[in-house]
Amino acid sequence: NAGVMQNPRHLVRRRGQEARLRCSPMKGHSHVYWYRQLPEEGLKFMVYLQKENIIDESGMPKERFSAEFPKEGPSILRIQQVVRGDSAAYFCASSSQSLDHSPLHFGNGTRLTVT
Amino acid sequence: KNEVEQSPQNLTAQEGEFITINCSYSVGISALHWLQQHPGGGIVSLFMLSSGKKKHGRLIATINIQEKHSSLHITASHPRDSAVYICAVPSNTGNQFYFGTGTSLTVIP
Numbered sequence: 001n002a003g004v005m006q007n008p009r010h011l012v013r014r015r016g017q018e019a020r021l022r023c024s025p026m027k028g029h030s031h032v033y034w035y036r037q038l039p040e041e042g043l044k045f046m047v048y049l050q051k052e053n054i055i056d057e058s059g060m061p062k063e064r065f066s067a068e069f070p071k072e073g074p075s076i077l078r079i080q081q082v083v084r085g086d087s088a089a090y091f092c093a094s095s096s097q098s099l100d101h102s103p104l105h106f107g108n109g110t111r112l113t114v115t
Numbered sequence: 116k117n118e119v120e121q122s123p124q125n126l127t128a129q130e131g132e133f134i135t136i137n138c139s140y141s142v143g144i145s146a147l148h149w150l151q152q153h154p155g156g157g158i159v160s161l162f163m164l165s166s167g168k169k170k171h172g173r174l175i176a177t178i179n180i181q182e183k184h185s186s187l188h189i190t191a192s193h194p195r196d197s198a199v200y201i202c203a204v205p206s207n208t209g210n211q212f213y214f215g216t217g218t219s220l221t222v223i224p
Contacts, residue, residue: 033211042201042214042215042216042217043201043212043214044214045211048210048211055210056208056210056211058210058211059211089156091158093158098205098209099146099148099205099209099212100144100145100146100205101146102163103148103160103163104148104150104160104212105160106150106157106159106160108156108157109156109157109158111156
């Protein structure tokens with residue numbers, strides 16, 4: 001039973017390019033969360049999705065960032081026109097129910113470096 | 116004020132010592148989570164608890180809902196326990212976590 005799979009593990013982009021981060025949740029999990037961790041800082045919530053729906057995107061910057069979780073395929077976090085400040089580790093996590101009722105399973109993260 | 120406060124921020128222990136990490140929260144919750152982040156960056160969920168005590172190997176987590184306080188204990192600590200331990204509680208909507216700032220633990224052989 002594979003855990004949460006994130007790819008790529010490392011991603012290098014030049015300023016102005018687009019970054020696409022992928023996350024396949026654990027089998028049977030319909031709740032997906034994206035978190036960002038800046039260097040030497042804690043985890044910060046970005047967005048919470050259930051299949052085909054964005055439930056809460058209050059932690060995601062309004063511009064350049066978008067997320068989706070289509071009916072088929074992985075969840076995608078997309079960052080357009082990346083800037084140096086976007087360099088961070090991006091973690092995806094999934095659960096079978098809401099956070100009140102089930103533990104979170106994390107992927108290994110994607111480390112984005114913007115040069 | 117943060118919704119979740121952890122202490123200590125940094126902790127160094129000798130191998131074999133008993134370790135306690137504390138977490139206090141200000142929001143009403145139905146469950147609290149303890150996470151472990153290894154030096155390589157991977158994050159593992161250690162416990163989800165809503166009352167009393169849970170034990171897994173050398174790790175013990177307790178929670179007092181009335182006092183809004185939880186503790187994570189490590190018995191017979193080992194260098195491989197060196198990691199950042201994070202306390203997290205769901206928001207009122209259940210849509211996201213409020214995270215503690217983390218406790219960086221180093222266990223010296």
